[in-house]
Amino acid sequence: MSGFYQQSTIAAMRIPTRSMTIPLSLSLGWVPNSLENAIAGTWKSFEGTMSLERMDERLEATLVVSYTLQCDCEICGSLISYTRQFEATLVYLPFSLDPRKSRHVKLPQTVKDLERISHQVTLDEDQLDVGFYDNDTLDLSMVLTEAIVLDRPSLLACNEEDVVRVDEGECVSFPTEGQKNTHKPFANLPDFE
Ligand SMILES: [Zn+2]
Numbered sequence: 001m002s003g004f005y006q007q008s009t010i011a012a013m014r015i016p017t018r019s020m021t022i023p024l025s026l027s028l029g030w031v032p033n034s035l036e037n038a039i040a041g042t043w044k045s046f047e048g049t050m051s052l053e054r055m056d057e058r059l060e061a062t063l064v065v066s067y068t069l070q071c072d073c074e075i076c077g078s079l080i081s082y083t084r085q086f087e088a089t090l091v092y093l094p095f096s097l098d099p100r101k102s103r104h105v106k107l108p109q110t111v112k113d114l115e116r117i118s119h120q121v122t123l124d125e126d127q128l129d130v131g132f133y134d135n136d137t138l139d140l141s142m143v144l145t146e147a148i149v150l151d152r153p154s155l156l157a158c159n160e161e162d163v164v165r166v167d168e169g170e171c172v173s174f175p176t177e178g179q180k181n182t183h184k185p186f187a188n189l190p191d192f193e
Pocket of ligand 1: 076172
């Protein structure tokens, strides 16, 4: 495998406009740590690709991954096996365009500045998850972590899709509205005339 991909960061301007594809696997140095940061557990298998494409300073990362890991159910603590495959596209803009950091950067001085900024952060980004990169560098391990975190269920538990409970027994469940009082303690009593 090319030594180039062993690095977990890439200079933003080195990303070609016609896109480049990085093969991902557990044997790639920075990948296991990036996965562990997304979901702590034993990663049994992982493979996929990350395709990067640049339009001026706007970077697009498209991930196609499949994996299996074992971890603890976040509700009952049972050992579970989670097998998942998904495709996701994340967009990254320069740190200086992050609206949350705007107090720390030079305010636009002219209408032209303003137009440039509003043009780069456009409404069509609403459909996509937008992040920001700093020091003109995209951190690939952060991109991978973010993609998995955005895709995973908010509670990784026995009863989720793509999850198999490894331990015997059942997950703890709590009665929800509409399912209450299915237990009728007097149902077996004979009717009295
Ligand atoms: Zn559980």
